[in-house]
Amino acid sequence: MINRLKRKFLITGTVCMFILMTVLVLIMNLINFSRVTAEADSVLDMLSGAPTFFGESSERERLQMPDNFIRKGMSPEVFYESRYFVVMVSSDGTVESDLSRIAAVDEESVEDYVTKALKHGGEHGYIDNYHYQITADNTGTKVIFLDCGRKLDSFASFLHISVVVGLAGCIVVFIAFFFAAGKIVAPMADAFEKQKRFISDAGHEIKTPLTIINANIDLLESEGEREELNDIRQQTKRLTKLTDNLVLLSKMEEDEHTLRKIDFPLSDLVSETAGSFRAPASANDIDFTLSVDGGITLNGSPDAVRRLVSILLENAIKYSPRNGNISLTLKTRKKSAVLTVYNTTKEAIKVDDLQNVFDRFYRSDASRNSETGGHGIGLSIAKAIVEAHGGSIAATTKTGNDFTITVILPLE
Numbered sequence: 001m002i003n004r005l006k007r008k009f010l011i012t013g014t015v016c017m018f019i020l021m022t023v024l025v026l027i028m029n030l031i032n033f034s035r036v037t038a039e040a041d042s043v044l045d046m047l048s049g050a051p052t053f054f055g056e057s058s059e060r061e062r063l064q065m066p067d068n069f070i071r072k073g074m075s076p077e078v079f080y081e082s083r084y085f086v087v088m089v090s091s092d093g094t095v096e097s098d099l100s101r102i103a104a105v106d107e108e109s110v111e112d113y114v115t116k117a118l119k120h121g122g123e124h125g126y127i128d129n130y131h132y133q134i135t136a137d138n139t140g141t142k143v144i145f146l147d148c149g150r151k152l153d154s155f156a157s158f159l160h161i162s163v164v165v166g167l168a169g170c171i172v173v174f175i176a177f178f179f180a181a182g183k184i185v186a187p188m189a190d191a192f193e194k195q196k197r198f199i200s201d202a203g204h205e206i207k208t209p210l211t212i213i214n215a216n217i218d219l220l221e222s223e224g225e226r227e228e229l230n231d232i233r234q235q236t237k238r239l240t241k242l243t244d245n246l247v248l249l250s251k252m253e254e255d256e257h258t259l260r261k262i263d264f265p266l267s268d269l270v271s272e273t274a275g276s277f278r279a280p281a282s283a284n285d286i287d288f289t290l291s292v293d294g295g296i297t298l299n300g301s302p303d304a305v306r307r308l309v310s311i312l313l314e315n316a317i318k319y320s321p322r323n324g325n326i327s328l329t330l331k332t333r334k335k336s337a338v339l340t341v342y343n344t345t346k347e348a349i350k351v352d353d354l355q356n357v358f359d360r361f362y363r364s365d366a367s368r369n370s371e372t373g374g375h376g377i378g379l380s381i382a383k384a385i386v387e388a389h390g391g392s393i394a395a396t397t398k399t400g401n402d403f404t405i406t407v408i409l410p411l412e
Contacts, residue, residue: 006181010174017173021166029159036151037131041124043082044133044146083147087114090140102147117143206243210236259301259388266298266305266337266409270330273309277317286320289327296330296337298409300389308385309339311378312405316343319403332411336391339407349403354395358383379405 085105086098097110105113117125117132118141124133129149135142217233271292281288298305309328316326324344331338358379379395382405386393391409398404 009181009184010177013177014170014174018170021169025162025166028162029155032155032158036148036155037124040131040146040148040151041133044124044131044144047082047084047086047144047146048133048135048142085110085145087143087145088140089114089118089143091138104147105145113145114143117145206239210240210243259304261300261389262302263297263299264302265296267292267294267296267330269302269306270309270328270339273306274313274328277310277313280317281326284317284320284324285322286317287323287325289325291327292330293332296332296411298337298389298411300409304385304388308382308407311382312339312341312407315378315405316341316403319343319345321346333408335410335412337409337411339409340404342402342404345401345403348400349397350400351397354397357395358393382407 083102083104085102087110088096090096095111095114097107099105099107099110113127113130113132116127117134120127123135124131126132126148127145129147129152130145131148132143132145135144213236214233217229217236221229271290274290274292278288313326313328320326320343324346326341326343328342329338329340383393386407386409389409391407393405393407396404396406
């Protein structure tokens with residue numbers, strides 16, 4: 001149990017750190033990309049007022065800094081440092097381009113870029129390393145392509161570095177948690193060890209006086225049966241059973257405890273065990289339905305699984321009213337055996353109680369103790385048996401007046 005607690009702590013801490021680092025890296029890179037796009041949009045807005053040269057004119061007049069660059073506080077050098085080209089698509093489909101401010105694009109590739117931009121839709125977008133802006137008026141459609149290659153390369157480098165740093169941080173945290181887990185759970189481990197020692201010692205100490213009490217009862221009964229002696233014997237049996245169950249549960253929860261597992265016919269064992277409960281069910285006028293698929297084999301402890309089935313059926317009979325219904329089904333699902341025990345209930349079940357039914361001594365209604373007997377520890381043992389076989393167990397209710405235990409045991 002302590003090792004499971006350490007693993008849960010380690011996994012939980014690492015997963016939380018991974019999620020945190022993922023969110024931080026994602027937010028940083030989204031902000032970075034948004035900044036790159038916003039700067040490109042600003043430059044495109046200002047480039048829309050820059051002079052352009054369409055046609056085959058060989059003379060280039062000196063490019064002057066547009067007034068909108070100055071009004072928006074943009075550095076005068078940005079206009080001359082920016083690499084861009086402009087394409088004008090007239091209303092009759094004629095395409096003119098100005099490639100005076102870029103060298104990486106030729107006339108042959110211009111039409112492909114324009115076609116993609118117009119097909120993509122929207123006023124802004126990215127095509128390769130170019131961020132474009134589309135404006136339309138009565139004369140046609142103007143498309144400006146701004147080369148953002150350097151900024152996109154910087155963004156990609158930042159993304160790569162942030163991902164590497166994030167993963168490195170997760171690894172460092174995992175190592176830190178790995179070495180710190182033992183110290184963090186040490187107080188709980190110590191308390192758990194003391195609890196197990198107390199249960200084991202108390203169990204052995206209680207068995208001795210119980211044996212003496214039973215021997216004295218036998219001696220007194222030889223002089224004649226009395227009702228008081230029967231009551232004492234019943235209570236000593238209950239106390240003996242409780243002690244045995246507590247010791248068993250304590251051993252089941254020990255990390256070093258392992259069941260002796262063999263391959264055995266699960267279908268036959270469940271049918272045989274469930275068959276012995278037909279008489280108790282009939283004595284309480286309870287309709288008992290049994291449905292077991294044949295040929296299911298499990299690698300596990302036959303004694304433990306037999307005890308599991310007995311606990312579930314005892315619990316079903318105990319809390320099912322007269323003229324109630326109980327059903328047990330065993331079937332395969334994918335690579336698992338699914339054991340389901342259903343019963344109607346005397347009292348309504350609250351959904352909030354279902355998460356606690358496997359806790360030791362838990363009772364949703366403590367007043368049932370005197371009516372049904374038991375100590376509320378059976379389902380705790382059932383859960384320990386299932387987990388020792390690497391399976392899972394869950395409790396559900398559909399109407400509030402029924403109770404279903406579903407056990408899933410891996411077959412491989």
